[in-house]
């Protein structure tokens with residue numbers, strides 16, 4: 506390639522935010538690149554009350570980790586949110602099983618999956634991170650750990666969720682529905698006043714799933730990934746599709762390579778639509794937040810919204826979509 510053509514090609518890639526001709530190790534971490542990012546709370550779907558709760562923590566100078574935990578706990582406790590925590594729709598045996606994970610600015614992380622009878626899986630995940638040498642506890646072991654640490658056992662199946670399950674059993678047809686609450690999760694990213702980022706993700710998973718099914722939400726790198734040098738990402742939608750593409754890790758790594766958060770989310774969605782059959786029938790959405798405080802949001806099908814909080818403004822915005 507002539508020098509001139511090489512220069513033009515590099516300029517075009519540069520304009521797209523793609524770095525060329527550099528070994529990966531030479532990429533400068535975002536944290537060295539300049540000013541502190543603005544304090545921010547970003548979460549999947551229309552979860553403004555959760556953002557407001559998290560924002561209170563940030564406003565007081567609290568850690569982003571505390572903010573995301575407090576924020577998503579609000580949704581876990583809400584019986585009217587039928588895809589997260591208490592009130593979540595059960596699996597096909599009529600049992601509510603919960604998945605959650607959390608990650609801090611130092612790359613510490615904790616996770617629980619297939620957890621039953623505990624209202625706040627996110628707080629159990631945090632304790633796994635802080636009190637054990639492990640990252641993930643599952644099922645009975647996660648429950649035992651929660652009980653040993655003072656969490657109380659309770660029935661998570663609300664009358665409404667039980668009714669929905671009775672209705673579902675009439676046909677027993679498993680079909681996650683695009684953009685409705687029966688296939689949702691709350692993923693939240695926050696930057697504190699100190700400029701550091703953390704994230705949390707929690708769900709009751711796909712309604713009427715097989716007993717034992719675990720989705721993307723408790724899997725570090727799938728439902729959530731944070732790297733304080735780069736930024737963070739969370740995913741929502743069909744967990745199997747997100748896991749197959751290591752979705753949140755992919756978004757963060759694309760940002761590390763120089764893509765803007767929006768371009769990174771778009772590329773991750775493109776990866777799914779290019780490689781996974783049947784994407785016309787399922788939804789996946791990604792949110793990304795980088796070390797400059799820039800936000801990205803993209804999904805397969807129209808209708809994915811997200812909540813963004815900054816400087817006391819709380820807004821719900823619509824993500825761009827592939828279709």
Ligand code: GLY
Nearest residue numbers: 710711720742744
């Ligand atoms: N994204 C949530 C799940 O598939 O379980």
